[in-house]
Amino acid sequence: MIYFTDGSRNGFLTAFVRAFRDEDAYITSRQKQLALGQESAFVEADDALAARAEARLSAIDRRCLSELDLLLRSGADNREQIAFRYFKKIAQDRRPVRNLFSDDAVLAASECMRRVTFEIHRLHGFIRFMESASGALYAPFSPDNDVCDLLLPHFRARLPHFAFVLHDVSRKKAAIYDGKNSFVAPLDRAEVLLSADEQAWQALWKRYYASVNIPSRERLKQMRGYMPVRYWKFLPEKNAPEL
């Protein structure tokens, strides 16, 4: 049976309990084509049931709930199913299994989490702020995984005296720091009035990027491997006329 959830954590945990004994269960928050005769149900999040499941899982493995948070942030279509198989394994084995790499479910979950945490690390480097006329910093980006709020601690520690907005344009939301507090808010489109010097700094940066390259040692494949093309859209040095 296919269990549709609303994508929330409690929705997943509710479906997890309901689907636990179903050998053919598939949990998803995406639309999915049903095979002929396949049963499906929409699972309403049940907060009390979810809380009980959480308590039981964390009694077996204290760290597994923060892993659930990472898994549900994944941009993969089958993220709920990956999480389901991993948590089912934990519940069945009644012990932490995160390093049981010979098991498919564990391996899939571990890869999925690695993609999320690796993207966070990448974005620590690839985020590009532009300075607005008010001095606040604005960075649009379009991550594979839903991670904009997980970038907040890093940039807050670095730039405590600057207000900044990390705008996930594809999910239409933003992680915002106002100079005191940080929060997440829906944000469709932002109109940013740039500071007087912003264009000049971007030009200097592009000039720097072009100058530090050694043209006689071109290795484009390596560059793309480290910095995939899907991130280029928001990098001033990669989407400007060549210098």
Next chain:
Amino acid sequence: MDYNRGMISEERLKILTESAKYDVSCSSSGSARKNAGGMGNGYIAGCCHSFTPDGRCVSLLKILMSNDCVYDCKYCPNRVSADVPRASATPDEIAELTVDFYKRNYIEGLFLSSAVAETPNRTMENLLLTVKKLREGGFHGYIHLKGIPHADASLVREAASYADRMSYNVELPSESSLKLLAPQKSKESLLTPMRNLAAEAKRFREEKRKGAFLPAGQTTQMIVGASPETDGQILRLSQSLYRVAGLKRVYYSSYVPVVHDSLLPDRPVGQLREHRLYQADWLLRFYGFSAEEIAPADADLPLEYDPKCAWALRNLHLFPVEINRAPLEVLLRVPGIGARSAYKITEARRFARLTFEHLKKMRVVLKRARHFVTCDGKFYGAKSETAVRGLLAATENRNAVQLSLFSDEENALKALTGEL
């Protein structure tokens, strides 16, 4: 943070960057400096902000304060006798550039170096002034500072107290080559300040003073292929730099003929040689190998196999090893198994006996490893030693061509004819 406003011009930025780019050190790791009320902090694992078309990462703003040099090192594009455009920047300009780039998250910090302008002391003072200005202005991002040979020890020590990492380039792998190609630098002018800084860091630790002196330690760089030293000699030098001088990294820069001189070769060194040296360097630092195991003193590293493969082929009597039993340090010596795979194997085998299929699913690269391991008693490699050699060399060649590691025609031809 207020500096005298006055953005550096694109033209000068270009000259000062192009003069600095052959310094290969790029890493921003090793420092956990805290943000003490201003801007920026250290990122212990290091962070790459961009990648250039040559495949290198951009982590730090790598720039010279001046490229107007009084020295005449033969291999250097900025030597006094070279006819190149000259420029310099003021401490204010560098500080402002660093802060404004950092704020936009373009960079992880500053890598500041300089040609020897006027005198070594005058140059070192300028570097010191810049880092001091940055730190006193509340900048806590990463700073890698280049040491100027022959500068006063007290100046160097003060500058180092503001930096995360400092480096003196040994430039060439032997004293005789240094004398020939960099007449104004001497071995002592490079090694003595390194030793002084290491001693200062040690004092700092022993007195349990707050913070750390050069938290990311020291590194160095040498040019490979401008002089006749073998890889075996180079690796022995690196090993002593790691063990005795306590350096964090040695960088190798394959020689690129930017200037013509009768004392220098006309051809660039194939980047494959540089690649092999880095592989060997990793074996020294992370895999428990010694330079003596990797290459004889009078020989280069083989180009057709990676150094670990070459070592394993010389020591076939130690293989195959059983994946389910071999200790970590033995797994790390299996060609194709890196630190990450070795960790996965040692963790996973606590739960279940691992088979060849398991390893495949765990994404352990088995192209090379399968000839050197057994999985649950079964061997999946080639039957004879000759076959193993053939298979390993063949895969290496394909990779090498794909990555276009051959920067010169001679090597490319050798690769085609199979000589390499």
